[in-house]
Amino acid sequence: MGTMGRELKEYGDVVLQLEETGGVLDFARVFGRVAPVHIEIGSGKGTFLVAQAQLHPEADFLGLEWASKFYRHAVDRIGRWGLRNVRLLRADAATFLRERVPAASVDCFHLYFPDPWPKKRHRKRRFLQSANLEVLLRGLKPGGEIRLATDHADYFQQIREVTSLYPGQMEPIAFERPAAAREGEMTGTNYERKYVKQNRPIYTTAFRKRQDV
Numbered sequence: 001m002g003t004m005g006r007e008l009k010e011y012g013d014v015v016l017q018l019e020e021t022g023g024v025l026d027f028a029r030v031f032g033r034v035a036p037v038h039i040e041i042g043s044g045k046g047t048f049l050v051a052q053a054q055l056h057p058e059a060d061f062l063g064l065e066w067a068s069k070f071y072r073h074a075v076d077r078i079g080r081w082g083l084r085n086v087r088l089l090r091a092d093a094a095t096f097l098r099e100r101v102p103a104a105s106v107d108c109f110h111l112y113f114p115d116p117w118p119k120k121r122h123r124k125r126r127f128l129q130s131a132n133l134e135v136l137l138r139g140l141k142p143g144g145e146i147r148l149a150t151d152h153a154d155y156f157q158q159i160r161e162v163t164s165l166y167p168g169q170m171e172p173i174a175f176e177r178p179a180a181a182r183e184g185e186m187t188g189t190n191y192e193r194k195y196v197k198q199n200r201p202i203y204t205t206a207f208r209k210r211q212d213v
């Protein structure tokens with residue numbers, strides 16, 4: 001259902017209230033329980049989160065999205081579904097993860113179809129670069145996972161290069177299609193649904209943080 005002509009609602013319970021927490025987050029306090037923590041970086045309109053959170057009520061999900069339009073759409077959607085295991089935050093994911101997420105607190109990062117920044121001079125704006133990968137590795141629990149998907153061959157190559165720099169800290173694993181993915185899909189996000197219709201290739205990969213780091 002579209003949202004044309006309908007007011008988007010705020011749903012305060014869906015929004016991660018940062019002022020209340022102060023300093024580094026305590027996920028058990030945020031979600032009111034101890035459960036696996038999944039973070040989606042660039043959660044867009046929330047399509048993946050809505051489906052995945054319903055299929056995994058035993059886990060908690062946090063979506064990070066800096067674009068107000070998408071963020072507000074996702075808050076409204078998750079609020080209407082009444083999902084208790086999802087929170088959204090409007091923020092720059094890199095800064096938030098670096099400053100507010102405790103070390104070894106996250107079970108899985110999902111990075112699906114990050115902005116490709118196709119122009120050569122813009123490549124340094126891509127999310128997956130060394131500094132941010134180090135932030136993700138710090139945030140992951142030992143054995144925690146990073147799952148990635150893109151339709152962009154050059155970005156995928158960059159992902160391969162950057163992730164190969166940390167063999168002592170992470171190892172490649174098979175990409176597990178999330179439950180939210182429908183037949184013929186790898187992730188079930190909004191962008192993937194557009195790209196599948198256009199017959200674009202979808203590249204996926206995944207990594208596990210080593211147990212002993």
Ligand SMILES: C[S@@+](CC[C@H](N)C(=O)[O-])C[C@H]1O[C@@H](n2cnc3c(N)ncnc32)[C@H](O)[C@@H]1O
Binds near residue numbers: 044064
């Ligand atoms: C190409 S869209 C993909 C959205 C969604 N993952 C999907 O597959 O449908 C990339 C999204 O990431 C968001 N984004 C990009 N960089 C971000 C950052 N540093 N922090 C938070 N969100 C970011 C953009 O606003 C956009 O909504």
